[in-house]
Amino acid sequence: MTVVSEINVLVTGLGLQPYPDGTDGGRIDENTSYLVTTLLPRTLEPKTALNPSANRINIITLPHYVRSEYRYVRAFCRDLHQKHADDVDVFIHLGEARGWTWLTLERAAYKQGMSSNWWSAAEQSEYYTAADDVGQTIKDLEPCPWVRLPMGLRSALDIDAVADGASAILKSRYRFERAGVCDDRLDPRADDANAVVSDSGVQRRSPIDIRPHDEGGPYLCGFLNYESLANRYAKRRELNVLFCHIPGEADPANLSRTRDGILAITVAAANEVGRRRKK
Template identity: 25%
Template sequence: MYDYHRRVLVTGFGPFGTFKENPSWLAVKTLHDTILNPKQKSIHVTSLNIPTVYSAVLDTVPGLHSAPPVLPEKYTSPISLPLPDEGFDLIIHVGVAGPGNLHVERLAHKTGYALPDYDKQPPPLVNTKGTLRGFGGPRYGAEFADEIFTSIDVDKLVRELTTGPKPVSVQTSDDAGRYLCDFIYYCSLAESQREGRGCPVLFVHCPPVGNMLSTEEVAEGLKRIIIASL
């Protein structure tokens, strides 16, 4: 019944700080159950809202990389379609940053986190002294590097998107922020590595609504990023 060439998952974050509705989710939710390139190799997009909470990331992201994906029931909204038995072909996480262009992040960091999440909970401790927070053993041990780079050539991706008749307002970045955005990116890259299917992962930062880009422009930029990535 659902015969698509590619299945893509795009996640956005829930509320945090002054954002009652996270700008990332405002854009991401418009992509849910959409089909890109319908006359060519069709790409089906599924959207998922993840709370801006460290424990929610750890509870959710490992299952995203399974084949088929497995999700905790409390985080499944708005997924309503059958998940792909073979797993997703691309996973893109989206979060909000400062005003400006879309930023495609090249790498994520294992440790160095400090800020509490939306539930006012600190990042996970890595050592018993409480001086290092982020990812550690046993699940994220020494086999995972301090920095993990996406398998996608971000520089090439951005060059392709910023040239041509309809350029996208996008640039590369190596600073995902050491908060939930960086945290979910590292977790997802590590889980992709663990799963071994080669599912590519990206993180994209979007600006607050109306700070250079509208929600519609962010959504359109994400569509272009998805197509170019595949």
């Protein structure tokens, strides 16, 4: 008899924010990273199309988005990991990346004080000094509480294994299902630029690409990732945190594809947790 293991995964999404580069005073008024969390099921039963693993996966989402404010994010992460110190197996944070058509799993996050030359010229100053949704930067906060922590932190989960596992799950599902998962809140008849036509003439969508990526960046996404990891590291708890960037398009077809990708990442991450438990 197969023993079913329960794995709890908590997923968050960010809220309203100005564009990181301040282009034309632009603003993200509807953040897809939070919208996607509202489309996730509460449970993924084992040995199903959504979850081919032997794990029953419980998905915990929040009734509100994470406000795009440095001060709020720091307090949010502190409270989150105090409340869920032991009852969550994987934390998955989502952030929006406008213009991207793929999902990323970020390998690392950096502490305030970091600077780099691998972002655009406008973003090569010290990290987290672009204004947040209330016009503040990291300079407006209290002194950094993580002085004794490493400049960079990374997840304890194998990012490449999670990305590969999620991609395999998606390819298998999309091979046998006509259009991914259907949801009453999404219109499956919506035009999909990622649809392909099979030899039989049936329209099928291609799965979203899932890629490992170096880091979450010098703005709120990278900041949230580091703060979440730091709260675990400081208490010597497992760094069971993932950060994913998702596309910014909020039309039904793209939200559906993105949700499918996040569900696949959730299952792949749960599989990694299950393997680690057996060691």
